[in-house]
Amino acid sequence: MADKVMDRRIARTRGTLQRALSSLILTKGYDAITVDDICETANVGRSTFYSHFTSKDDLKRRGLDEHLRELLADRRRNAPAPGDLKDRHLAFSLPLFEHARDHLDLYRALAGSRGGGVSLGAIRQIVSDLVREEIADNADRNPGDVIPRDVVVTYVVGAYMALLTWWLDGGAKLPPQRMDGMFRQLATEGIMPPDSEER
Amino acid sequence: MADKVMDRRIARTRGTLQRALSSLILTKGYDAITVDDICETANVGRSTFYSHFTSKDDLKRRGLDEHLRELLADRRRNAPAPGDLKDRHLAFSLPLFEHARDHLDLYRALAGSRGGGVSLGAIRQIVSDLVREEIADNADRNPGDVIPRDVVVTYVVGAYMALLTWWLDGGAKLPPQRMDGMFRQLATEGIMPPDSEER
DNA sequence: CCAAAAATGGACAGAATGTCCGAAAAAGGA
DNA sequence: TCCTTTTTCGGACATTCTGTCCATTTTTGG
Structure with a gap:
């Protein structure tokens, strides 16, 4: 800057x-x-x-901004060629898990349960924008009682942030690929185990 | 007491x-x-x-405890006969949305985004217990690479709490039944709109 | 080596916390 | 109603943290 x-x-x-x-x-x-x-x-x-x-909050906020800029730069650098994995939904997930693992202590401070909300809110905002962008298309058609986009975004981002925080609080034991796979499976297929179609 | x-x-x-x-x-x-x-x-x-x-936090915590007791009492009173709607998953959802609507201002203070975490944590804990209980069964079998129960619980509860907070912050415009329906649909079927099976 | 910039430590006023006490007010039993 | 017990009140107090200011020392980069 x-x-x-x-x-x-x-x-x-x-x-x-x-x-x-x-x-x-x-x-x-x-x-x-x-x-x-x-x-x-x-x-x-x-x-x-x-x-x-000017204050403790200022220090926290500015540190956060700095690292979020870095995260977005990473994302831009490693952006998959548009149209490449086009149908791979929720593409933000893996890069973010990996970025968090690469800066584990920092993320545990920012997004862990001890971090006290402020940073979590900023991260949540960024993730929300990414998700909203991704599921923008399939909203306009079907004017019926389709679930509003805001609700879907809130749902997905809430679930993702919870997983991220849980993972960080536990020391990030599972590999990012595993976290990403589980998240995307839960989000796209729901929480029912495949063999519980029995009723 | x-x-x-x-x-x-x-x-x-x-x-x-x-x-x-x-x-x-x-x-x-x-x-x-x-x-x-x-x-x-x-x-x-x-x-x-x-x-x-002893402090502002003490006041908040004790008020929260009191109302959580009331919530659980409600739940026990209106508990569906065991085996009645046995296969209706995520049964906690509707009663909690309704309870929140019935005590809107209180919940907006406790679980809204201005409430500052503390209460949210307690509510999240309670919801986690309910969810963990419900999906306890289908975890033990399939020792393979099934998604761990903790991950599913974290995912579902995170999504639910996010929806609840979002709904309260917006003044709880949508009816509880609608919120419940959307949540359970997203949780069980995933976020894909029905017509996007095209690939 | 020197001038400019930054770091230091200490002093200060203001706000909020949590404790204590004597006096006034309210409650509830007789 | 009266009287004893309990609660409430308001003010004083020590403590902690905040945020500002300034004179002095140290470090930097040219």
Whole structure:
């Protein structure tokens, strides 16, 4: 962006503060953290903190923005050729699981259950946009009592975020491919096991 | 419980404080509320507040517990005869939507997006128990690469809570029966519209 | 080596928390 | 109704955290 060349001290200070916040979130949960905690962990003066960020929330938000930009850049870079796997639905899932695994501690802080909502909301928003885009087509036809697109989006994104948070909280034991496969199967085929068609 | 007869003043004070909190949550969001706000809204002295509750979170949690007890009592009362609609899956859904509609403002405070997580977690826990119970059977067989029960529970509950929150935030415009129908259809049949079997 | 920029620590006012106490008010039993 | 018990009240208090400001020291990059 506008940060063509940045003073080493600034980069170092901000980076240290971001990392301190992430580690504290995993330690004691976001709500219980004070600005003092962050500064002490980061070995940074409190006045320095306030010369970079206006509050704890500001620090969190800006760190999040940065990494979400990275995520979207990844996505753009690895975008499947349009029309390639065109009929592969919910394509956002695997890249996001992989990105989360590659930045596990950060994601556990941002999207884990200790992260305290704020970040989760931003991530949820991004995922919502991706999903809405994908299922945009098949909504307009069938004016009858079809399920509204907003409902489908809410449903899918809620389920996905829950899986992501669960996976991160448990230390991301299962491989991203497995998580992605299960999610897409549940979303497209429903929760009934294949042999329970018996009634 | 142990509250056989309760001094009128105590009942009145606690009730007023609970109601004050609920209304404030809808007004300014849970995080921004101070104990002073609650006391002023309720016309109760601050020392009185602390003689009943240890903190804002305590007040919220105890109010939540009370109403969750009521919800479970409702559920027990209206429980379908076991074996009656045995094959109707996800039976918890409709009663919970209806209960939420009957106590709309309270639920918007507890489970709406302004409620700030804490209550959502408790509700999610209860719903998780109900869902886990229901899909307990069909898990043990098929030792192969079947989707683990925890994953299915997480998926379903995440989707349900997202729908519930979305519905409440929007003022619960759609009838509970509609919400229930859409949820159960999405959960059992997946998100594909019936006519998109084309590939 | 030097001027500009950043980091530091300490002081400060303001807000909110949680505790304590004496005095006023309300409740409920006799 | 009266009297004792319990609750409520309001104010004072110590503590913690916030956010701002400034004079001083340190680091950076040219």
